[in-house]
Amino acid sequence: MTTPQLPRTTSRINVIKALAHPSRLTIVEALQSGEQCVCDLRNLVGTDLSTVSKHLAILRSAGLLSMEKRGLKVFYRLSCPCFLDFLNCVDRMSSSTSSSPSCSTAG
Amino acid sequence: MTTPQLPRTTSRINVIKALAHPSRLTIVEALQSGEQCVCDLRNLVGTDLSTVSKHLAILRSAGLLSMEKRGLKVFYRLSCPCFLDFLNCVDRMSSSTSSSPSCSTAG
DNA sequence: AGAATACTTGGCAAAATCGCCAAGTAAAGA
């Protein structure tokens, strides 16, 4: 990384990189409908428990998830309700990829 | 990638991964204020011209940028005007990282 | 046509990321 970025760019990258992995995005999408424990998320993404745990740590350190231990289980939830907005924005951009020459801001 | 993702997740990842690099995000941020040629973007990010060119190819293949050659120069611009919305969403999420326990959708 | 400018592409080494296994921690139950 030779680019000297602005502070705002750096914090944006922190969030975007955390979401830039299929398993992690899948986790985040699943948590939109409510909290889940790690073993459920493990079944969802289908990789080793330790791998899931590390993905969760990355999302957590990016500030996107919060965790709570209840009994033996650890539950994760989105720490930010504006995720839906975010994904809508991504969808508008990705839809412009496939066919249409541009996308609208009006979603 | 052992995770079998939904099609929607896959296209989302395509966009998010394209933005998950400091130089590429810096480029995209700069293009918000209008088109620029590759050599200007090269000065902006400060890496080799070939490196910038490859970053631009990644952003282009993700459908985020469009290019137009005029004379010797190649001008790049955002192909989607909803970028500002996207970055605002990212900012709301990244702001929840640092101090406050959660962020608001009304941001 | 030959030279210069503005890029793009190929190739490769360095760096970062990913995913598994093994080992460690914490809470609950026998």
Add this chain to the structure above:
DNA sequence: TCTTTACTTGGCGATTTTGCCAAGTATTCT
């Protein structure tokens, strides 16, 4: 206390990404 369950962390090989150099392409100028 010992075992089990649910997870986290360390470590390491395998894959992916990154960035430079060298070479190639396209357009303009002389």
